[in-house]
Amino acid sequence: MALLQIAEPGMSTAPHQHRLAVGIDLGTTNSLVATVRSGMSVVLHDENGRGLLPSVVRYHADGSTDVGYPAQAMQSRDPHNTIVSVKRFMGRGLRDLPDAGSMPYQFVDAPGMVQIKTVAGVKSPVEVSAEILKVLRDRAEKALGGDLVGAVITVPAYFDDAQRQATKDAARLAGLNVLRLLNEPTAAAVAYGLDNAAEGVYAVYDLGGGTFDISILRLSKGVFEVLATNGDSALGGDDFDHRIYCWILEQAKLSGMKPQDARLLLTRAREAKEDLTFRPEVRINAVLGAGETVDLTLASETFIEITRSLVNKTLAPTRKALRDAGLEPEDVKGVVMVGGATRMPQIQRAVGQLFRQEPLNNLDPDKVVALGAAIQANVLAGNRSDDDWLLLDVIPLSLGLETMGGLAEKVIPRNSTIPVARTQEFTTYKDGQTAMSIHVVQGERELVSDCRSLAKFELRGIPPMVAGGARIRVTFQVDADGLLSVSAREKSSGVEASVVVKPSYGLSDDEIARMLLTSQENAKVDMASRALREQQVEAGRLIEAIEAALTENGDTLLGATERAEIDEGMAALRRTLEGANHQLIKEQIENLNHISEMFAARRMDQSVQKALTGLKLEEL
Amino acid sequence: MNFDFSKNHFELFGIPPLYQIDLIQLEQAYRDIQSQIHPDKFTHLSDAERRLSMQWSTQANEAYQTLRQPLGRARYLLHLNGVEIHEEINTAMSPAFLMQQMEWREAIGEARAAKDAPALEHLRGQLRAEIQAQQHQLSDLLDKDKNYPKAAEMVRELKFMEKLREEINYALEALDA
Numbered sequence A: 001m002a003l004l005q006i007a008e009p010g011m012s013t014a015p016h017q018h019r020l021a022v023g024i025d026l027g028t029t030n031s032l033v034a035t036v037r038s039g040m041s042v043v044l045h046d047e048n049g050r051g052l053l054p055s056v057v058r059y060h061a062d063g064s065t066d067v068g069y070p071a072q073a074m075q076s077r078d079p080h081n082t083i084v085s086v087k088r089f090m091g092r093g094l095r096d097l098p099d100a101g102s103m104p105y106q107f108v109d110a111p112g113m114v115q116i117k118t119v120a121g122v123k124s125p126v127e128v129s130a131e132i133l134k135v136l137r138d139r140a141e142k143a144l145g146g147d148l149v150g151a152v153i154t155v156p157a158y159f160d161d162a163q164r165q166a167t168k169d170a171a172r173l174a175g176l177n178v179l180r181l182l183n184e185p186t187a188a189a190v191a192y193g194l195d196n197a198a199e200g201v202y203a204v205y206d207l208g209g210g211t212f213d214i215s216i217l218r219l220s221k222g223v224f225e226v227l228a229t230n231g232d233s234a235l236g237g238d239d240f241d242h243r244i245y246c247w248i249l250e251q252a253k254l255s256g257m258k259p260q261d262a263r264l265l266l267t268r269a270r271e272a273k274e275d276l277t278f279r280p281e282v283r284i285n286a287v288l289g290a291g292e293t294v295d296l297t298l299a300s301e302t303f304i305e306i307t308r309s310l311v312n313k314t315l316a317p318t319r320k321a322l323r324d325a326g327l328e329p330e331d332v333k334g335v336v337m338v339g340g341a342t343r344m345p346q347i348q349r350a351v352g353q354l355f356r357q358e359p360l361n362n363l364d365p366d367k368v369v370a371l372g373a374a375i376q377a378n379v380l381a382g383n384r385s386d387d388d389w390l391l392l393d394v395i396p397l398s399l400g401l402e403t404m405g406g407l408a409e410k411v412i413p414r415n416s417t418i419p420v421a422r423t424q425e426f427t428t429y430k431d432g433q434t435a436m437s438i439h440v441v442q443g444e445r446e447l448v449s450d451c452r453s454l455a456k457f458e459l460r461g462i463p464p465m466v467a468g469g470a471r472i473r474v475t476f477q478v479d480a481d482g483l484l485s486v487s488a489r490e491k492s493s494g495v496e497a498s499v500v501v502k503p504s505y506g507l508s509d510d511e512i513a514r515m516l517l518t519s520q521e522n523a524k525v526d527m528a529s530r531a532l533r534e535q536q537v538e539a540g541r542l543i544e545a546i547e548a549a550l551t552e553n554g555d556t557l558l559g560a561t562e563r564a565e566i567d568e569g570m571a572a573l574r575r576t577l578e579g580a581n582h583q584l585i586k587e588q589i590e591n592l593n594h595i596s597e598m599f600a601a602r603r604m605d606q607s608v609q610k611a612l613t614g615l616k617l618e619e620l
Numbered sequence B: 001m002n003f004d005f006s007k008n009h010f011e012l013f014g015i016p017p018l019y020q021i022d023l024i025q026l027e028q029a030y031r032d033i034q035s036q037i038h039p040d041k042f043t044h045l046s047d048a049e050r051r052l053s054m055q056w057s058t059q060a061n062e063a064y065q066t067l068r069q070p071l072g073r074a075r076y077l078l079h080l081n082g083v084e085i086h087e088e089i090n091t092a093m094s095p096a097f098l099m100q101q102m103e104w105r106e107a108i109g110e111a112r113a114a115k116d117a118p119a120l121e122h123l124r125g126q127l128r129a130e131i132q133a134q135q136h137q138l139s140d141l142l143d144k145d146k147n148y149p150k151a152a153e154m155v156r157e158l159k160f161m162e163k164l165r166e167e168i169n170y171a172l173e174a175l176d177a
Helices: A069-073 A125-144 A161-173 A184-196 A237-251 A259-275 A300-325 A345-355 A368-380 A509-518 A527-557 A560-578 A582-595 A597-619 B009-013 B023-037 B047-068 B070-080 B095-113 B117-144 B148-176
Strands: A021-026 A030-037 A040-043 A056-059 A065-067 A082-084 A106-108 A115-118 A121-123 A150-155 A178-183 A200-207 A212-220 A223-232 A281-287 A293-299 A334-338 A390-392 A399-403 A407-412 A420-426 A436-442 A452-459 A472-478 A484-492 A495-501
Touching (some): A125 A161, A178 A184, A200 A345, A399 A472, A407 A472, A420 B047, B023 B047
Parallel strands (some): A021 A150, A150 A178, A200 A334
Antiparallel strands (some): A021 A030, A030 A040, A212 A223, A281 A293
């Protein structure tokens, strides 16, 4: 039985304390939250016993929101203010949404990311997603009886940097500490692999409501190594609904649909798609606003015919991923099916044919991602898990820089294992040039205009030299969340200029603060007390981490003076916790981090040594 | 800070600096090191430890990716022995090799124009066999003869072969799309 009480911030906690952490599948159609309880990963339910939360948010004029089933029930009647499938808009501009015209929203084009006009004001997809996350956070905190240490949030593997950053911002806005952004197919592989003690090469075919991912992984002795991933972040079950919707309009000779009617017919289309999994044909009935009736019969063959090109659109990335992994279909031991849309028989058949084997369907395609994320969250929160395992994931898209002539030069190729860093050297092309602009792009295409622009910045203060004299080193670092930071530095004649950028679509801390202030629920929350609370939690975490490290090898790795210095740093931090000055706490946290750096380095060295010695022993 | 980036990639994994290495041993060493130092093991620890873990893990990935690929490994071995490839500057090739390249390109071009996927797959198989034969020679040059200039030439040739392989893959991708 897990301990449920959590210590006050700043108080040291016992090492065996169970930290509350959850995995969240923030899906296009449905979202879920799961946690590890008594060693088992379980989905948490609402008060009505339902695990799925429809990813639907409805805004009211007073700024309050309905999320989930109540919002979904109103989507046909209040389509402008009821946002469905918001995940499709995350990190996307208006020009990225080819079918924006057929959606019932009033879009506002904003730099970086599209926004939606509602009765409660203009909302960013980040804010809408945060509403969904808040509901899941509340559900988890009620079920678990305490504050969450953090959450693992899943994202489609093929999400680019903009979409990942937007997801992380949404989590922050919902007051969640993000332990890790985890790729959805990887999460599914963890749940499946640990459950079935799987070994060998597996493919995860993940067709969700709005996104498609294919990942090829090698599972071996507790290591989950992603070999290649590919996909389409704008292809999913929604598109199959849309094909049926278009078919209805064509058959019933309808055009110029009102938003209410469009939403109603899309709902009927989705129901028809789901029914066709079990039946050879379905009837589609609807009464529209102006009194026209729709009464059609859709046969399975027709459905297959009108969606054939969509199915094929998933097979091309699948073959590409296999090629990138250097594998043939025969090399794949099993194909794990994830996402509700994989229930469609034509998908099952197509995947079976490509891999020349029956896909694996022995897990719930709606839940497996959240269950895997919860397992990862449990480990990342520092809870002991019985089986020691490791995840090695990759970046889905190449990262590069614009060079002369509008060409993209790849700096880090797709499918590189993360974390990864690469440095490229550039030089000036004009005499006396003192600045250089750096344009960071993501994608596989040769032309910069065909790639996604992530950031543009200028490196200034280059000492004037002849053309080709300066040496500018641009470093890309992708962290374990798959997020990029770029720094550039000119290093000659002793002068150094350096800048670190976060891609421009990411929200700044100020923007997050503004959104927090304007959101209904948080309007009353005093920002200072929030900051204090955050610093207290951070301080508690740090003290706990260092105490654990000291217990483990403080005696062997530290001299008496060094030890005393760290002890003093901890005591100083503890003293600030008695007060309520968050700035002071922050300073002492930084101080303690600084003092303990040497200790951290020695511990890391020892870990590497241990890995190598272990190896030597095995060889003997 | 005593973070030791000075170790070369072979030393990091505790394997002998040779072209012909035991890939299973390399993989095992890589996994063992990542199991100890990967950022996932440090999310609940101090900033300093998290930062170091990311640096180490990045370094281990870089080293593993370099040594795992035959070409990367060869280039790295040459680098350790003071021979740089300079593939972007040095493009001098033997006429026989260039002739052979042209023949390959022609065959690929024809198969692509005819949208002939089986022919492309066949060429891919042929190319793979050719590359393997060359790698065998490279192994002798590096590990036995220690003839680094000749090995560097072979690496440059292999680089061309890799480009052909990429071209076939692109052509196959184009047929998929």
